[in-house]
Amino acid sequence: xxxxxxxxxxxxxxxxxxxxxxxxxxxxxxxxxxxxxxxxxxxxxxxxxxxxxxxxxxxxxxxxxxxxxxxxxxxxxxxxxxxxxxxxxxxxx
Ligand code: FES
Numbered sequence: 001x002x003x004x005x006x007x008x009x010x011x012x013x014x015x016x017x018x019x020x021x022x023x024x025x026x027x028x029x030x031x032x033x034x035x036x037x038x039x040x041x042x043x044x045x046x047x048x049x050x051x052x053x054x055x056x057x058x059x060x061x062x063x064x065x066x067x068x069x070x071x072x073x074x075x076x077x078x079x080x081x082x083x084x085x086x087x088x089x090x091x092x093x
Contacts, residue, residue, distance in 0.1 A: 023092065025072035025085035032067050036060035037074070037083030047073045047083075 026047045036049040040058030043050060049060035061082045065071070074082060076089035 023089050024075055025089065026075045027070060027072045030065055030069060030071045032065050034062060034064045035083075036062050039077060039082065041077050047075065 037060055038047055038049045038053070039061050040049075040053035040056055042052045042056065042058075053059065063083055072085040074085045074089075076092055078088045078092060079086045080088065
């Protein structure tokens with residue numbers, strides 16, 4: 001599922017054109033808590049929303065992690081199970 005609003009060209013994903021996307025999962029030990037995963041891809045460093053998306057039509061995906069664990073956060077923004085990596089990055093060109 002691409003979380004990006006329709007691109008200017010049919011079939012085009014605006015992530016590829018204007019936003020950063022990682023071609024790898026962003027794995028990290030994650031403490032229990034509530035997180036806002038960045039769905040817009042404008043953030044280049046962190047996987048979490050800092051409000052940069054405002055005015056873009058994007059919105060973060062909020063998730064509550066009940067207990068500390070390792071998480072593979074989606075970096076490509078095309079996962080079918082946001083905010084988690086589902087391996088879709090391996091199919092992107
Ligand atoms: S900065 Fe990307 S969704 Fe908020």
